[in-house]
Amino acid sequence: GIQVEQSPPDLILQEGANSTLRCNFSDSVNNLQWFHQNPWGQLINLFYIPSGTKQNGRLSATTVATERYSLLYISSSQTTDSGVYFCALEDSGAGSYQLTFGKGTKLSVIP
Amino acid sequence: EAQVTQNPRYLITVTGKKLTVTCSQNMNHEYMSWYRQDPGLGLRQIYYSMNVEVTDKGDVPEGYKVSRKEKRNFPLILESPSPNQTSLYFCASSATVTVYPYNEQFFGPGTRLTVL
Numbered sequence: 001g002i003q004v005e006q007s008p009p010d011l012i013l014q015e016g017a018n019s020t021l022r023c024n025f026s027d028s029v030n031n032l033q034w035f036h037q038n039p040w041g042q043l044i045n046l047f048y049i050p051s052g053t054k055q056n057g058r059l060s061a062t063t064v065a066t067e068r069y070s071l072l073y074i075s076s077s078q079t080t081d082s083g084v085y086f087c088a089l090e091d092s093g094a095g096s097y098q099l100t101f102g103k104g105t106k107l108s109v110i111p
Numbered sequence: 112e113a114q115v116t117q118n119p120r121y122l123i124t125v126t127g128k129k130l131t132v133t134c135s136q137n138m139n140h141e142y143m144s145w146y147r148q149d150p151g152l153g154l155r156q157i158y159y160s161m162n163v164e165v166t167d168k169g170d171v172p173e174g175y176k177v178s179r180k181e182k183r184n185f186p187l188i189l190e191s192p193s194p195n196q197t198s199l200y201f202c203a204s205s206a207t208v209t210v211y212p213y214n215e216q217f218f219g220p221g222t223r224l225t226v227l
Contacts, residue, residue, distance in 0.1 A: 030214065031215070043201060088154075088216075097214055097216075098169060104153075
C-alpha cells in the first residue's frame with residue numbers, strides 16, 4: 001500500500017511563529033487531505049488538496065503531486081493551533097477510497 | 112449545517128454486551144466508512160460502503176458488523192465487544208464516488224469507547 005511520512009513528528013512553537021509541516025508519499029494519489037485533530041479528539045478538515053495551492057486565513061497548503069509531497073504552512077501561530085496535524089491520502093490504485101493517514105505532527109504552541 | 116453525526120460520543124461498557132454506534136450524514140453522500148484510532152497505530156479503516164446495501168471490509172473488520180439500509184445512516188455494530196476494541200471511532204463520508212476524483216472526506220466528531 002501507499003506509504004505516508006510526516007515530518008517533523010513533534011514541533012513546539014512560540015505564539016506568533018510560523019511553521020511548515022511536510023507530508024511525503026510513495027505513489028500517485030486521488031485525494032490528499034490535511035486534518036487538525038484538536039485536544040478533544042475531533043478531526044477538522046483543513047484542506048482538500050490533491051494538487052496545487054490553497055489558502056485559508058493563516059493556513060495554506062501546497063501539493064506537488066509529481067514530486068510526491070505536500071506542505072502545510074501555519075503563519076502567526078496561536079495556542080488554539082495546538083494539536084496533531086494529519087496528512088491523509090487515497091491511493092489512486094486502491095479503488096476503495098480508503099484514506100491512509102500519516103502518523104501526524106504534534107504541534108504545541110506556547111504563549 | 113452539513114455534517115456527520117455520531118452517537119454516543121462516549122461509552123463505557125462491559126465485555127460481551129452488544130452495542131451500536133450510530134452514524135448519520137446530511138450531505139447525500141454515497142460513500143461512508145468507519146475508522147478506529149489507537150495510540151501508535153494511527154487511524155485504520157474498519158468497513159466502508161460505496162452505496163446503499165453495498166459494504167466491504169477495510170483493514171481491521173474483525174469483531175465488527177455494519178449495515179447500510181439508508182443512504183444517510185451507517186451504524187457500526189459490536190456484537191460481543193472485547194477490551195481490545197477500546198478505541199476512538201470515527202465515521203466519515205464523501206460525495207458520490209462517480210464524481211471522480213472529487214472525493215473529499217468529512218469526519219464525524221468521534222466516539223470514545225471503553226470496554227471493561
